[in-house]
Amino acid sequence: DVKVTQSSRYLVKRTGEKVFLECVQDMDHENMFWYRQDPGLGLRLIYFSYDVKMKEKGDIPEGYSVSREKKERFSLILESASTNQTSMYLCASSWDRGLGGANVLTFGAGSRLTVL
Amino acid sequence: GEDVEQSLFLSVREGDSSVINCTYTDSSSTYLYWYKQEPGAGLQLLTYIFSNMDMKQDQRLTVLLNKKDKHLSLRIADTQTGDSAIYFCAESVQGGSYIPTFGRGTSLIVHP
Numbered sequence: 001d002v003k004v005t006q007s008s009r010y011l012v013k014r015t016g017e018k019v020f021l022e023c024v025q026d027m028d029h030e031n032m033f034w035y036r037q038d039p040g041l042g043l044r045l046i047y048f049s050y051d052v053k054m055k056e057k058g059d060i061p062e063g064y065s066v067s068r069e070k071k072e073r074f075s076l077i078l079e080s081a082s083t084n085q086t087s088m089y090l091c092a093s094s095w096d097r098g099l100g101g102a103n104v105l106t107f108g109a110g111s112r113l114t115v116l
Numbered sequence: 117g118e119d120v121e122q123s124l125f126l127s128v129r130e131g132d133s134s135v136i137n138c139t140y141t142d143s144s145s146t147y148l149y150w151y152k153q154e155p156g157a158g159l160q161l162l163t164y165i166f167s168n169m170d171m172k173q174d175q176r177l178t179v180l181l182n183k184k185d186k187h188l189s190l191r192i193a194d195t196q197t198g199d200s201a202i203y204f205c206a207e208s209v210q211g212g213s214y215i216p217t218f219g220r221g222t223s224l225i226v227h228p
Contacts, residue, residue, distance in 0.1 A: 004158070033215075040124065042204065042220035043159075058215075090158055096214055102147045102166070103208045103216055107158030 003027075006091050006108040013115050019078040021111050023091030030095060032074035033105065034058075034066060037088040046089075049074055081115045088112050120219040122205050127225045134192040136222045138205030141186060145210040150179065150190045153202040153221070162190070162203075166210075192224075200226045 007022040025032065031050050035043040035058075045058030047066040055066050063085060067075045074093075078085055089111045096103035119141040128134045140148065146167040151159040165172045165179050165188075172179045178191040192199055202223050206216040 035218075040220065043218040045215065048215060092159075102149075102164050103214045104149070104161055104164065105151075105159070105216065107151075107160070109156075109158045 004091055004093055004106050004108040006089075006111045008111050009109065011111060011113045013081050013113065015082060015115060017081050017115075019081050019113065019115075021076040021078075021089055021091075021113070023074045023076070023108055024072050025074075025093040025106070026072065027093060027095070027106065028071065029093035029106070030071075031093060031103075032068065033092040033094075034064075034074065034076045035090045035092065036060070037090055037110070043090065046076065078113075081113075083115050086113060086115045120205055120207050120217050122203075122219040122222050124220060125223050125225070127227065128195050129227050130195060130197055132195055134195045134199065134224055134226075136190045136192075136203050136205075136224065138188040138190075138219055139186055140188065140205075140207045142207060142209050147208045147210065148179075148181065148188050149204075149206040149208075149216060150177075151204040151206060151218075153204065155201070159204060195224075195226050197226045197228060200224055 004025045033048040034046045044060050049055045049068040065077045091108040092105040094105045122138045149164040150162040152162050153159045176193045180189045202221040204221045205219040208216040
């Protein structure tokens, strides 16, 4: 069974702390994504990556950075966590290379971050 | 750019049909997706349809596409309490940005 695994389901951090959210996929997918999900706002794309060491900003990149040193791993970094970053963070991956087919995303279970 | 709209809530009685609606804006060749998110979990793909199709059926699920009105619907027949979840509509444009744009999600509540 194909999987996207997010290492932490629940985290509680303090304002100003550096936070790492890790995501690993075992499907040899090219693309990986980080979304945040907030009630009433749906999913908003933070960053995505279409290849190792490549990254692209999504709709709300401010306050976040990412790292993709290996194909299977995509990390989301909050350099200095703030209370407005309290949210559910969803990682996803997909195979599509923009060649015209459907781009089906496989999601992890999510990481719920609370910043106090 | 793409914009996907859907209503936030739907409440139905167990055994009834549920219809979740979505509108999209892009007029190019488009893939349209339905994902389901159960409480405490990530999203799972239910089905998708290409914009040259009108309908797709898979067991209790029927997807209808009205290209003229850019309207997509997901019908769940014989809705069960286990269908209670958030349903997301999404769109990706063939030949354009392949990154899907998601709607805000419709919370389906099924009453016994």
